[in-house]
Amino acid sequence: MTRDQGLALWNAARRLGKGDVIVEIGSHQGRSTVVLGSAARTVGAKVIAVDPFVDGKLFGGSPTRQRFEANITAAGLDDVVELVSGYSTKLRPDWDRPIQLLYIDGKHDYWTYTDDLLWSEYLPPGGEILVHDCFSSIGVTLGTIAKVLFGRRYAYVDRATSLARFQLRKPTSADRLRTLAQLPWFFRNVCIKVLLRLRLRAVARLVGHDSPYDPY
Incomplete structure (x- = not known):
């Protein structure tokens, strides 16, 4: 998560009011949770962090959960952040609490991401949805093309590198054009990932990417 992305999360949480609820899908060790929770505290909002903490080398499992909990405690956010351990796709159908801000950074395949977008049914009209690795991850971008560019439920607003912001409202033609305008940046990112692998x-540097890590 970059500084600009952290600022986008902070500002989104600061736009909320007392008693409002943020749902974060995919918390890992809690960096974004701390940003959201710190901003939420200033306005009297709460954060619900949803993560299954799957065991295995890729996701970290129990040790990652312990680091998450330690980081939340160290930030003094135990009274602001509520952890719900479980798969977002399994929790969503039985969810019964309204939310005011949705942040998606879960599994990046097309099917999980588009299912996570359905958490928006608990948002009010005009509610904001923030999506990490949008226009950077193939699965997330394909889901955005299907559900945002060609959909009728979400409108693209802006992005901080790969952290995109959408609103729960019917998109206008201008909204769709702004979404379409992000695709060249996505194709650039895919090319960089291929070059790095x-x-x-050295070739990636020619298109402005001087880092051993994927563009985020």
Whole structure:
């Protein structure tokens, strides 16, 4: 998560009011949770962090959950952040609490991401949805094309690198054009990822990416 992305999360939480609820899907070790929770505290809002903490090398499992809980405690946010351990796709159908801000940074395949977008049914009209790795992850971008560019429920607003912001409202033609305008940046990111995996970092520098890590 970059500084600009953290600022986008902070500002979104600061736009809420007393008693409002943020749902974060995918918390990992809690960096974004701390940003959201710190901002939420200033306005009297709460954060519900949803993460299954799956065991295994890729996701971290129990040790990651322990680091998450330690980071929340160290930030003094135990009274602001509520952890709900479970799969977002399994929790959603039985959810019964309204929310005012949705942040999606869960599994990045098309099917999970588009299912996570359905958490928006608990948002008020005009509610904001923030999506990490949008126009950077293939699965998330394909889901955005299907549900935002060609959909009727979400309108693209802006992005901080790969952190995109949408509103729960019917998109206008201008909204769709703004979404379409992000696709060249997405194709650039895919090319950079391919170059990095081929160990062609020098070539990636030619398109402005001087880092061993994927563009985020």
